[in-house]
Structures are given as C-alpha cells and as structure tokens.
Amino acid sequence: MEKTKIVVDKEFTLAEIDKRLYGSFIEHLGRAVYEGIYQPGHASADEDGFRKDTLELVKELNVPVVRYPGGNYVSNFYWEDSVGPVRKPRLDLAWRTLEPNDFGLGEFAKWAKKADTEIMMALNLGTRGVTDALNLLEYCNLDADSYYADMRRSHGRKEPYDIKLWCLGNEMDGPWQVGHKTAEEYGRLAAETAKAMKFMDPSIELISCGSSTGTMDTFPMWEETTLTEDYDYVDYISLHSYYGNSANDTEDFFASADDMDSFINTVTCACDFVKAKKRSKKTMKLSFDEWNVWFHQIASDEDDMAKKPWRKAPHLLEDHYDYEDAIMDGLLLITLINHSDRVRMACLAQLVNVIAPIMTETDGKAWRQTIFYPFMQASCYGRGTALHVVSHGGTHSTSKHENVTDIKSAAVWNKEKDEVTIFAVNRHIKEAVTFEADMRSFEGYRVIEYTAIEGNDMLAVNDADNERVKPCEKTDWKMDGGIFSTVMKPASWNVIRFGK
Ligand code: AHR
Numbered sequence: 001m002e003k004t005k006i007v008v009d010k011e012f013t014l015a016e017i018d019k020r021l022y023g024s025f026i027e028h029l030g031r032a033v034y035e036g037i038y039q040p041g042h043a044s045a046d047e048d049g050f051r052k053d054t055l056e057l058v059k060e061l062n063v064p065v066v067r068y069p070g071g072n073y074v075s076n077f078y079w080e081d082s083v084g085p086v087r088k089p090r091l092d093l094a095w096r097t098l099e100p101n102d103f104g105l106g107e108f109a110k111w112a113k114k115a116d117t118e119i120m121m122a123l124n125l126g127t128r129g130v131t132d133a134l135n136l137l138e139y140c141n142l143d144a145d146s147y148y149a150d151m152r153r154s155h156g157r158k159e160p161y162d163i164k165l166w167c168l169g170n171e172m173d174g175p176w177q178v179g180h181k182t183a184e185e186y187g188r189l190a191a192e193t194a195k196a197m198k199f200m201d202p203s204i205e206l207i208s209c210g211s212s213t214g215t216m217d218t219f220p221m222w223e224e225t226t227l228t229e230d231y232d233y234v235d236y237i238s239l240h241s242y243y244g245n246s247a248n249d250t251e252d253f254f255a256s257a258d259d260m261d262s263f264i265n266t267v268t269c270a271c272d273f274v275k276a277k278k279r280s281k282k283t284m285k286l287s288f289d290e291w292n293v294w295f296h297q298i299a300s301d302e303d304d305m306a307k308k309p310w311r312k313a314p315h316l317l318e319d320h321y322d323y324e325d326a327i328m329d330g331l332l333l334i335t336l337i338n339h340s341d342r343v344r345m346a347c348l349a350q351l352v353n354v355i356a357p358i359m360t361e362t363d364g365k366a367w368r369q370t371i372f373y374p375f376m377q378a379s380c381y382g383r384g385t386a387l388h389v390v391s392h393g394g395t396h397s398t399s400k401h402e403n404v405t406d407i408k409s410a411a412v413w414n415k416e417k418d419e420v421t422i423f424a425v426n427r428h429i430k431e432a433v434t435f436e437a438d439m440r441s442f443e444g445y446r447v448i449e450y451t452a453i454e455g456n457d458m459l460a461v462n463d464a465d466n467e468r469v470k471p472c473e474k475t476d477w478k479m480d481g482g483i484f485s486t487v488m489k490p491a492s493w494n495v496i497r498f499g500k
Helices: 052-061 072-076 105-114 130-141 147-154 183-200 221-230 250-255 257-277 298-307 323-338 372-381
Strands: 002-007 013-016 023-025 065-068 090-092 097-099 118-122 165-168 205-208 236-243 285-293 343-348 358-360 366-368 385-387 390-392 407-414 419-426 433-438 446-453 477-480 483-488 492-499
Touching: 002 407, 023 285, 052 358, 052 366, 052 372, 065 105, 065 343, 072 090, 105 118, 130 147, 130 165, 130 183, 165 183, 183 205, 183 221, 205 221, 221 236, 221 257, 236 257, 236 343, 250 257, 250 323, 257 285, 257 323, 285 323, 323 343, 323 372, 323 407, 323 419, 323 446, 323 492, 372 419, 372 446, 372 492, 419 433, 419 483, 446 477, 446 483, 483 492
Parallel strands: 002 433, 023 065, 023 343, 065 118, 118 165, 165 205, 205 236, 236 285, 285 343
Antiparallel strands: 002 390, 013 385, 090 097, 358 366, 385 407, 407 419, 419 492, 433 483, 446 492, 477 483
16 A cells, blocks of 8 residues: 655744635626525525525635625626616626626625625726726725715715725636736736725735636736736736546546646746846735636536526536545645645635535525535634645656645644644545654644545535535544554545644
C-alpha cells in the first residue's frame, strides 16, 4: 500500500484565512431566487416570502458573503426596475428568461441579513457604465440628501445598505456576455468606474474582472492589459473556473483540481508583473468568485433554452451532484485553502438550485446535495491560520495529468478554539493509502473528530428523502507520540479535527 506522510507544524504559517474564502453566489438564473430563496405562499415561507427551509441550510453552510445578482445576468440588468413600489418585468438575455423583478435589491439585502451574510454586489458594465454604477452606489451607500439616496429613503429604507464589495462587471472577456469587451475597452471602463466609485465612497473594495477561465485564448494577456489600466483603483481581480467529468474519467477529473493551482499561480504572476511594471507597493488580491463542478446539465440546458419560449424561473443548471463531485469539491476547497495568502475571497457557484449545494422542491422541502458537506466542513472548520503542509508520498499519472499526488491535503489552525483541522482527499480511485500526520508541534492536542465521505459508488446521489452521501465518523486511526495515522479509502474526503 502506498504511504503519504505530512508534517503539520505551527511554525509553518501561510496566511490568516479571510472568512470570505467560503462565500457563495445567488444569480437571477433558473430557480435560484424564485422557488429557491424566495417563494411567497410556500409552506415554509416567512413574512417576507423567504423560504425558511432554505435559510436554515444556508446558515448550516455558514456562508459569510454572497455575490449577487449575477453572473451573466448582471450584464443586462437595470437595477432601478428591481426597487420601489413599481417593478418592471424584463427579458433576461443571458438565460433567455422572463424576469419579473418581484425580488430585487431591497429583498436581497433583507434576505442577506437573515442569512447572516455580507453582499458582494455585481455591476452591469456590459450595457451600462460609470454613471449607472455611481447611481447604484449612491442608492446603496450614501447618507447624503441626494437624489438616489432620497430615492432609497422613499422606498422605505432609511439607513444605507453600506455594501462594501463591488464586482466591476462579470466575465467581460467572454463573447457570450451581453456587452462583451476587448481587454483595452474593459480596462479603461473598469479604471474610470472604479476611480469615480472610490471618489464617492472610499470605504468600498472593488473587484476587477479577470478571465472567465484559464483556457480563454486571451488569458493571461487579459489580466496584464486590464490591470495595467485599473491596478491603482481596484483591490482584487476575479478568477472563475468550473470542472467536469464529461469524459467519464474519474481519476483525471480528480487530477484536474491541480489545474486550479496552475490558474491561480498564473494569475498571481500576471498581477505581480503589473505591480513591478508600475513600481507599485500594492499587492493585488485574488477573488475566486465562481468555482464548482458544472457539466451534468450543460447540453440539455442549451437545448432547452434554444427551444422554449420566454419563461419565469425555468429549471436551468440543476446539476444533480454525485459522490465523485463531492470529492472534487473537497479537492478544490483544499486548493483554495493552500492559496489563501493570495486568494482572499471565493464564491462557490452557486448556492441554491443552480449548480448548488442546496436544492428545493417547488411544493416540498429543501435538501442537501452531495457537495453540501465538504463545503460546510471547510467553512466551519477551515477558519484561522492556513499552514503550509509538507507532504511526502506517492504520485500517479492520469490520461491528461502527470505527477498527481495520491493525497492532496491542507491544514488550518484555529488559535482561538485551540483546534487544528486536516482536510485530505485520497485521489486514487482503486487504492487505499496509508496516511501519517506528524503533529508533534501541537503538544497536548488529541483527535476530537474524524469524519470521512467514503464509498464505492461514484454515481451515488442524494435527494429530498435520502442522504446517501455524507460524512460518517471514522474510528480506525491511531495517535501515537504526536503522530496520527490511518488508512484513507480510495476516492475519499477526510476531515480530521484535533483539539486540546
Ligand atoms: O454560474 C453560472 C454562470 O457561469 C455565470 O452566470 C457566469 O458568470 C459563468 O459563466
């Protein structure tokens, strides 16, 4: 049996993790909003029409920030239609959907408060520009006696919403985007928008649009060109990436988590190159504000959108996640933790019904997909100081990847709680691996919980009545002289918590 040995030492600190690494995303897309978080008349709806069953699961996930309202949707979004007493139905060109605008900015802010989460607001830089961004910022954040702040008050909201995080558009490099731009066009627009927004409210943080994925032809020149324009005015650059197993090659699917490492490394290099070019003292932060597995429904969704008339809240992007998707999301979470010095924020895309950990039945309950659990465990136990894990062990090759470590792991030390958590995945799909962790620098710590998602059926799924895939307690481990050891089953997600 192959063996992997890691050293987890309190001296090897990587970064204080920003809790916003465990963010998520709600887009006006499919049934994310309508029937997802908002459904007046549903048995579990509260006085605002929010589904309490969904809210409970969102709170279980412990999501500190939620991006809103898109995604591709935002590039043709007119925020004025979604506030105040008269709502205007609109055609959403991104998802070929009829948007009634019953639920808008004010409703989302109320929901976010109930969900105990911060808002990351995305701006339309597709069909709109500097003026509209300023108007929206004034509506949301200003306390002055000014036109849009007055408008907010007239809509019943006296206090500003005080939204701190703003995305300067969405995937503006993508030809599918309404108002798609070249890097030069976007760089200038982002710089001028950012500059003016910070004139109005210097307390905000701005996210410049990076490439839609690391495989775009324009990557990473997009980053270089756009940052050359807006570097001085923005705080983050975004990364988006989705992963899938459409080739039905599970080993290579798991190996592709390493593509996320390469993507992050290249974006980091592009940022630092522009920093050097500008002789800047500022280090650009990364916001990985769309990541997940997404492939199950892509073909049928495209077909559906091409054939169906304009509809409200259609079933779109409702990927039904299976066992191996949960393991893959675990690998992606490990990758994010291991880059938390530069990746300060990230958003699991998305949160409810649309490529989501939470699903809702129209007339029934809300339930947890397989991917719910790795995210919940990382979000709950992955807070504190990320540690550099020194790892020695076996590697393997897959159809498209070489030097793939059998075990991919991360460790987080929560000093306040006196806890250390190791997250580890055995990426072998057939072989168990002996795993040893040298924890000697954490004197007096013992194992307080070891749970794992293990199984043989890569295609097992959860549904409203059955949770077939979830973490279970593991008892076959040893702790001897500060050395923890166990055998990790093939294709397993492992969470080992140590405490005093
Ligand atoms: O999350 C689904 C879509 O994926 C988003 O709308 C878009 O930004 C990305 O391409």
